[in-house]
Amino acid sequence: MRFSRSFGRTLREAPADAEMISHQLLIRGNFVRPAGAGIYTFMPFGYRVIRKIWAILAEEMDAIGGQEMWMPNLHPASLWQATGRWDTVDVLMKVKAGGSREYALSATHEEIIVDLALREIESYRDMPRMIYHISKKFRDEPRARGGLMRLREFIMKDAYTLDTSEEALDAYYPSMIQAYYNIFERCGTPARAINADVGAMGGKSSHEFVVPHEQGEDMFIACTNCDYAANVEAAVFVREGEKPDKLNELGKILTPDCKTIADVASFVGVLTSQTLKAVFYWWTPLGEGEENGRFIFGLVRGDLEVNEVKLINALGGGALRPATDDEIKAGGVTPGYASAVGLDVAADLTEPGVFVIADTSIEAGGNFVVGANEAGYHYTGANYPRDFTISQMADIAQADTGRQCAQCGGRIEAQRAIEAGHCFKLGTRYSTAVNATYLDEKGKPQLIFMGSYGIGLDRLMAIIVEKHHDDYGIIWPDSVAPFQVHLMHIGKGDEVRQTADSLYETLQQAGFEVLYDDRKASPGVKFNDADLIGIPWRVTVGGRSLAQGGVEVKRRSQPDRHLVPISELVAMVSN
RNA sequence: CGGGGCGUAGCUCAGUUUGGCAGAGCGCUCGGUUUGGGUCCGAGAGGUCGUCGGUUCGAAUCCGGCCGCCCCGACCA
Known part of the structure; x- marks a missing residue:
């Protein structure tokens, strides 16, 4: 990508209403643009990051037997009426068409899945199955906030499991949890699984994956001594104190x-x-x-x-x-x-x-x-x-810092966090509603057991920026960077320009995604944009370095610069 | 939905208190200059002052309605 032809521009100043660092940097760096409260366009740089996250999610889902598909975002009202959620999910956006027809915009896809299960699953031989898709969700959030943190329209990876029994669901569940750990690890945002309240999703139990963050919307409890961790809404703790030996008179x-x-x-x-x-x-x-x-x-x-x-x-x-x-x-x-x-x-x-x-x-x-x-x-x-x-x-009291852990007797601590993912064991909540059954080995109809597992891609992108930035801009982890190499030429001279042009070709032929800053701009402008955009490798072609026999290479995450002979450049950035 | 704040050029903001020609910086265009960390000089383009109504000789400015945006809370799959 030649910078001179890229759509949109970087901004020296962020919009005044962008409060979170990720919000500011993603706008300044030309990754996203707002279209309304909680509604964003992903600009070319930003969409590249989304696709990188997408690939990681797909790989990890495929690795545990997932099958990627694509489901509609316009849901006939009847599907939501069948599960009883047409009237109970108040963030559901509804649209009217053709006079009397009504639709729900996809707030989530349980309704589509359970309808498919009803049609496609007939026998115990048809299970287990794990299917997933990555697509848009629409929720009428009463208050969108924090840039990409809480959106009205967002991108979600949601996976669904269909099993013959609760035991089968339980048996598969840990592999999903492990896949989630892998995903967050690979994205550079290690997350922690905590017990959570099931909320409006219904079902038996759930795990939330949280990334500790002082501006997070979630509060969770973690033991300082053992591995116990839970959302405050689900956290148990010991009520210390004894009944007195002698009861006083009233x-x-x-x-x-x-x-x-x-x-x-x-x-x-x-x-x-x-x-x-x-x-x-x-x-x-x-x-x-x-x-x-x-x-x-x-x-x-x-x-x-x-x-x-x-x-x-x-x-x-x-x-x-x-x-x-x-x-x-x-x-x-x-x-x-x-x-x-x-x-x-x-x-x-x-x-x-x-x-x-x-x-x-x-x-x-x-x-x-x-x-x-x-x-x-x-x-x-x-x-x-x-x-x-x-x-x-x-148990109706809120767990808080200093209380006693129910698991080990240690002290627990409350922390704020951002919810990055959520896994639900739904059980038969949805299959019951539409009578989605299969025939077991004895030919008897049984209800299908479901699970659903979500990760918001836009929110994850914002969390990555929250965790990977400095005063000058974003520092993308290699795994999700929009490009691997930020190439630029600075200073005058045909040799500088020609060398940079040929390196652009060389690097691309070597398989790298390259952002080539070929603009006629001062060095300061280019360096500042490079820091802001945050691509892992920066390669600078200038008269000074060429005179010394090479080009300057710098990792965005590290302060030192290296003079590298052109012949060794590809090997250098391959590491 | 409750509380608070804001809405003036693409972006950041002044001007509103006390009504009287629509402003600055950045960005953009053109000419020159500079060339390893947001160069410098000059000339330009660009705004129904969110919107509708009211008060007034006169409204960005005062009053009212509506819309939008941000923050806190409630809510949150």
């Missing part, structure tokens, strides 16, 4: 202006872990309107926080929002001075009364200070179950 004390746990603890003179915290939500079951929801009373030890995703999972799904003051009071609860003591507690979700869901931490300690459900008063010496009842006990 006593009521005056606690004016003590509406927060910190206020109460300092007023009474106890640690926050000797209090109980109440939080209130309005919960709407899956597929119901808000009017069919109910008031939920969440209870955790005072030094902990409720994790809303854990809480929703404990309730069996649905949606949660903070309760209004009126809803709280309607439950017989006094905001700021709330506790389960004296409440009319519901036995289960079908019964009237206040549904109190408590974290297991309320049993890791005792003689708690709790609200008296009366403004200005708290109880001391409150103990479960002596002084109050609950509706349900569950």
